[in-house]
Ligand SMILES: Cc1ncc(C[n+]2csc(CCOP(=O)(O)OP(=O)(O)O)c2C)c(N)n1
């Protein structure tokens with residue numbers, strides 16, 4: 038019952054210097070992906086989802102640096118295939134919970150760019166009414182059980198939601214995302230162990246983008262891959278190429294089937310890469326530009342799906358540019374919507390702490 | 402009506418609510434067979450089955466996370482943390498997850514965390530008093546019953562509340578007997594009770610300390626001082642109205658708790674009383690608390706650090722002597 042982990046990403050065993058010196062792939066350099074197993078009629082929509090995420094993320098840095106979005110945010114440019122590949126393998130009633138780098142998950146799960154953008158702006162029209170910001174996005178009606186400011190915590194919420202799904206026998210499958218950094222916090226493994234013991238309908242997805250802030254995973258983790266670590270907990274675990282939407286989708290479909298059939302949780306380590314800094318405004322001095330370029334040139338998840346679709350004639354010439362222009366317009370609209378949206382009423386700032394009504398005199 | 406122990410009162414209240422609401426389940430360590438380390442859920446496992454009484458690994462973060470996620474997804478979990486000291490390993494799930502959801506997301510977390518608390522045996526790491534920590538955290542309700550009837554009535558209310566409730570059961574009360582109410586008798590959250598009426602001094606306390614305060618009140622009565630004893634029952638939201646009303650009548654207030662003194666429940670009540678009913682006070686508000694110390698093993702050492710009947714009596718005596726009532 039234990040899967041052999043597949044080490045598909047050689048970059049993990051190389052140093053930064055080796056990587057930088059590595060031969061560049063030929064021609065356009067892009068590693069091909071095999072999309073023959075994917076639902077053909079839907080793939081343009083998947084590409085649109087990924088492009089929308091990319092456009093959304095790429096718009097954020099100036100907005101945070103100018104202060105229009107209070108504070109900084111964590112962008113997921115480069116990680117689109119993980120979000121879209123996972124969510125597209127789910128059913129609508131399924132549940133997703135995200136860590137602090139969540140916009141790609143939220144948008145993939147169906148939150149509108151307006152609802153997410155306005156939340157980042159702290160506006161009343163945001164998905165949490167401006168109370169949450171980037172690390173507390175929410176839409177329970179879409180099965181989006183929140184982004185979370187605490188490393189490792191989102192997996193716990195997804196695990197608990199999966200316990201409820203099991204007890205209620207309602208067929209829901211829950212996904213908890215976390216990062217490579219989250220693979221080094223103890224609670225993550227408490228959750229994995231408990232979910233495995235209880236055979237919960239949970240999919241544990243580690244987005245290994247190889248850095249926790251500036252800390253390279255190879256410097257803070259010994260004893261093999263994150264997936265290999267997971268195997269010790271007795272659940273099926275594998276490492277997939279997170280820049281290959283077909284691989285992510287296939288792994289998630291299999292995990293979902295297992296979960297729905299009562300077979301318990303599955304652990305997926307998706308090896309991915311973030312193009313931007315840990316947060317907007319970060320000065321990146323812990324990796325080389327070469328390394329980033331290598332990932333972009335050989336494994337960009339949007340380009341890989343695009344080129345496959347073009348090769349198969351499923352994307353006509355010029356269509357990709359139209360998709361980008363469309364996504365860009367939608368993001369622009371979300372910015373204008375946020376800018377013109379009201380701020381929340383300060384008189385409400387202390388509301389809803391408890392359902393039980395109380396004031397300084399006690400029970401109100 | 403026969404008297405039952407506080408532990409049995411808890412079982413009764415829990416079982417009645419589980420019977421009435423199949424969203425309620427219990428989760429924790431050593432529950433199904435043993436019934437918990439204080440027999441607080443004895444018999445519940447065999448009666449309701451493994452889907453409703455879930456034994457877990459010793460993973461406090463996972464226990465509370467399971468509760469939070471399940472509550473957000475339609476269930477009403479009771480998480481049994483065994484000793485409240487073990488909450489340290491789940492503090493993020495309690496303070497940063499359970500306590501934040503209603504505020505951030507408008508979806509409350511109807512979850513009860515039951516734990517044994519208060520000063521008893523087993524030394525420093527098993528005898529932390531965390532009620533002030535929870536009181537300090539917006540988004541939590543904290544309760545601390547002092548007798549069997551309230552234990553049953555409050556657990557029933559807690560299980561029906563939409564908010565996260567920290568249910569603290571004093572270790573040394575577990576075997577104390579008392580009569581309890583029927584299936585429809587609930588004790589509301591947020592309402593203190595007058596354990597003994599009096600006119601000369603208001604003494605506020607909670608949990609097991611109420612019993613010591615009542616004994617102290619009897620001693621004081623023999624000296625002509627009638628103490629009104631308030632049993633908080635709920636630590637937050639604090640029943641300020643009842644406390645303030647009593648102090649307006651008596652003109653004197655003493656708070657007695659078993660926790661360390663700094664930034665404590667006692668400090669909070671003392672501050673509140675002097676802010677709100679200063680004009681009625683004949684004397685400064687007093688606090689009798691435990692010492693600012695961990696709790697040691699040897700019983701004599703332990704008792705030396707916490708309020709006793711005699712310390713309570715002499716605090717009141719001292720107040721009356723130094724600041725005699727203005728009406729007298
Ligand atoms: C418990 C906790 N510790 C530290 C932090 C601060 N922090 C926020 S994100 C982050 C890095 C997380 O890295 P990873 O899990 O790999 O996610 P990524 O940022 O790469 O998406 C840290 C240390 C936190 N939010 N929570």
Ligand SMILES: [Mg+2]
Pocket residue numbers: 216217218244245246247248249250
């Ligand atoms: Mg990372």
